[in-house]
Amino acid sequence: MKKYKRHLITSALPYANGPIHIGHLAGVYVPSDIYTRYLRMKGEDVISVCGSDEHGVPITLKARKEGVSPQEIVDRYHAINKKAFEDFGIAFDIYSRTSGKVHYETASEFFRTLYDKGEFTEKTSEQYYDEEADCFLADRYITGTCPHCGNENAYGDQCEKCGTSLSPTELINPHSMVSGSKPVLKKTLHWYLPLDKYEPWLKQWILEDHREWKTNVYGQCKSWLDQGLQPRAVSRDLDWGVPVPVEGAKGKVLYVWFDAPIGYISATKELTPYWEKYWKDKDTRMVHFIGKDNIVFHCIIFPSMLKAEGSFILPDNVPANEFLNLENDKISTSRNWAVWLHEYLEEFPGKQDVLRYSLCASAPEAKDNDFTWKDFQARNNNELVAILGNFVHRALVLTNKYYDGRVPERGETDENDEATLNEIAQLRENVETSLEAFRFREALKEAMNLARLGNKYLADAEPWKVITTDPERVKTIMNIALQITANLTIICEPFLPFSMEKLCAMINFREMSWENAGRTDLLAPGHVINKAELLFEKIEDEVITKQVNKLLETKKTNETSSPKAAPAKEMINFDLFSKIDIRTATILEAEKVPKTTKLLKLTIDTGIDVRTIVSGIAEYYEPASIIGRQISIIANLEPRKIKGVESKGMILMAEDNDGKLVMVIPADKVSNGSMIK
Numbered sequence: 087m088k089k090y091k092r093h094l095i096t097s098a099l100p101y102a103n104g105p106i107h108i109g110h111l112a113g114v115y116v117p118s119d120i121y122t123r124y125l126r127m128k129g130e131d132v133i134s135v136c137g138s139d140e141h142g143v144p145i146t147l148k149a150r151k152e153g154v155s156p157q158e159i160v161d162r163y164h165a166i167n168k169k170a171f172e173d174f175g176i177a178f179d180i181y182s183r184t185s186g187k188v189h190y191e192t193a194s195e196f197f198r199t200l201y202d203k204g205e206f207t208e209k210t211s212e213q214y215y216d217e218e219a220d221c222f223l224a225d226r227y228i229t230g231t232c233p234h235c236g237n238e239n240a241y242g243d244q245c246e247k248c249g250t251s252l253s254p255t256e257l258i259n260p261h262s263m264v265s266g267s268k269p270v271l272k273k274t275l276h277w278y279l280p281l282d283k284y285e286p287w288l289k290q291w292i293l294e295d296h297r298e299w300k301t302n303v304y305g306q307c308k309s310w311l312d313q314g315l316q317p318r319a320v321s322r323d324l325d326w327g328v329p330v331p332v333e334g335a336k337g338k339v340l341y342v343w344f345d346a347p348i349g350y351i352s353a354t355k356e357l358t359p360y361w362e363k364y365w366k367d368k369d370t371r372m373v374h375f376i377g378k379d380n381i382v383f384h385c386i387i388f389p390s391m392l393k394a395e396g397s398f399i400l401p402d403n404v405p406a407n408e409f410l411n412l413e414n415d416k417i418s419t420s421r422n423w424a425v426w427l428h429e430y431l432e433e434f435p436g437k438q439d440v441l442r443y444s445l446c447a448s449a450p451e452a453k454d455n456d457f458t459w460k461d462f463q464a465r466n467n468n469e470l471v472a473i474l475g476n477f478v479h480r481a482l483v484l485t486n487k488y489y490d491g492r493v494p495e496r497g498e499t500d501e502n503d504e505a506t507l508n509e510i511a512q513l514r515e516n517v518e519t520s521l522e523a524f525r526f527r528e529a530l531k532e533a534m535n536l537a538r539l540g541n542k543y544l545a546d547a548e549p550w551k552v553i554t555t556d557p558e559r560v561k562t563i564m565n566i567a568l569q570i571t572a573n574l575t576i577i578c579e580p581f582l583p584f585s586m587e588k589l590c591a592m593i594n595f596r597e598m599s600w601e602n603a604g605r606t607d608l609l610a611p612g613h614v615i616n617k618a619e620l621l622f623e624k625i626e627d628e629v630i631t632k633q634v635n636k637l638l639e640t641k642k643t644n645e646t647s648s649p650k651a652a653p654a655k656e657m658i659n660f661d662l663f664s665k666i667d668i669r670t671a672t673i674l675e676a677e678k679v680p681k682t683t684k685l686l687k688l689t690i691d692t693g694i695d696v697r698t699i700v701s702g703i704a705e706y707y708e709p710a711s712i713i714g715r716q717i718s719i720i721a722n723l724e725p726r727k728i729k730g731v732e733s734k735g736m737i738l739m740a741e742d743n744d745g746k747l748v749m750v751i752p753a754d755k756v757s758n759g760s761m762i763k
């Protein structure tokens with residue numbers, strides 16, 4: 087690999103409309119922090135930048151809902167998140183924000199450079215305009231009736247009922263959420279970044295030159311590139327954001343996806359007057375830590391922007407993670423299904439490292455993973471307490487007991503001593519190899535293997551027995567145990583900074599450079615250590631039960647806050663009912679409808695014919711898992727086109743309070759086309 091002179095580490099800018107939760111931490115901030123701390127300990131020139139992403143429609147919508155200004159919303163969450171990161175020991179060199187002055191200037195200038203170079207295309211389109219409020223309406227600001235399912239509360243970009251993505255002009259009877267009035271179409275001009283122009287270059291740069299990227303990242307990029315890229319608007323009609331710095335662009339701001347990544351540049355500018363060497367020198371290695379939802383922005387769009395600008399370097403790696411679930415359910419801000427960092431810090435004071443440890447140990451590196459409180463407890467009790475804490479405690483207590491806290495001389499060593507001493511350097515190398523490849527789970531395991539090594543060494547050597555028969559021998563044993571302890575402070579620091587700080591104080595050791603890891607003479611004979619204190623304490627069942635109950639409470643609240651059951655519909659007579667032709671059928675084929683998230687195209691055998699039905703169930707059923715399943719359908723519903731596919735009939739689904747769809751199926755197998763009555 088190329089040898090770089092310095093490193094620029096960026097971590098995804100958290101969106102300032104809510105607090106940080108464990109999903110963010112496991113996906114982005116814990117790994118980025120471990121990596122940064124490791125590089126720092128190696129003595130590399132490294133800076134780590136982050137900040138709040140403070141623009142975009144979700145923030146203006148939240149502000150409107152609460153009756154406050156967008157600035158108030160972002161001030162609130164910027165403060166909460168900045169403090170939570172600090173208290174959690176995430177060692178950014180700067181935590182900035184995109185509503186700051188430097189960012190406005192930087193983003194403006196970036197746009198202007200591309201504009202002056204002729205890198206944008208311009209396009210006039212018709213967009214909904216609210217004449218009463220005198221403003222253009224973002225898609226999310228328009229509601230109306232869904233042309234596909236009749237839902238009266240569909241948004242201008244999507245119907246959340248049937249899952250179809252919409253454009254605002256498709257809505258029947260649209261109205262503005264700002265004033266409630268009926269919007270009119272008005273011409274508006276926007277600037278576009280022609281991503282299609284960068285496609286050949288991106289294919290070479292990612293698919294050929296960066297085959298070493300993580301499989302999940304590489305795969306997602308390939309699929310975007312295979313589908314073909316389209317020009318993407320970089321401006322919006324909105325009054326919250328960085329104004330488009332061009333004459334005649336009043337009321338237009340930079341689209342949030344364009345302005346947010348420039349936030350990394352502005353943050354670096356705020357941090358150091360030498361920011362350009364981190365952004366413009368080919369000897370700088372830039373690494374973006376992000377979650378999987380950000381891959382397209384950091385691998386395709388932002389690099390295209392940087393390429394178009396011309397003077398910036400490109401990321402060398404983008405080690406994106408998948409998602410973390412909580413107790414077998416998707417983490418969700420709106421459903422309050424999360425463990426919030428600021429709450430954890432209050433409820434588990436002094437236990438930052440326990441969360442850091444358990445999130446790193448079960449990080450969603452290659453696929454989505456699950457966080458459970460039981461697992462958290464087990465990681466603490468069976469690993470941190472029983473392995474790391476236990477070893478260190480024994481080494482320190484015995485040294486204090488036998489030698490009054492003075493490191494004893496190492497005498498003659500036997501084969502097992504030598505093997506143990508050699509293993510220290512080997513483990514350092516293993517940790518290093520894993521970290522360099524962004525395999526943090528594996529790195530943590532190797533680091534813990536050093537504590538395992540120490541435990542095994544003491545258990546085999548049994549100094550507490552040997553002390554009565556061969557006190558000279560015990561000096562050697564304790565010397566080796568203490569060298570392992572000193573090595574732990576270095577090798578575990580990136581993962582467990584708070585605990586290793588404590589351990590350093592306990593053994594009076596401060597030479598924590600990575601270079602020293604693997605050495606077997608870190609503590610000289612005669613060096614005085616302090617009394618042992620507990621590094622970790624057991625977490626009792628009732629603490630865990632309390633957290634689990636808190637989540638159960640949330641679940642209950644979510645269930646009761648949605649109405650129990652909708653009121654009965656208007657009475658109909660039997661005649662009308664008998665006109666509805668409900669039948670049993672079997673699914674023969676199932677596939678996702680391209681470019682939709684919720685739709686499946688199903689081929690079904692109705693007993694009468696074989697036909698196609700489009701159904702909004704993709705979030706609840708994997709296509710492969712439902713083939714062969716018997717279902718109930720309305721066979722005589724008039725056909726309609728959904729996303730260009732003609733759907734003939736409808737599958738009967740029961741909709742749960744939280745919107746989950748479940749198939750209504752015959753209790754026993756019956757022949758296809760059986761009447762349901």
Ligand SMILES: [Zn+2]
Pocket residue numbers: 232233234235236237240245246247248249250
């Ligand atoms: Zn709909």
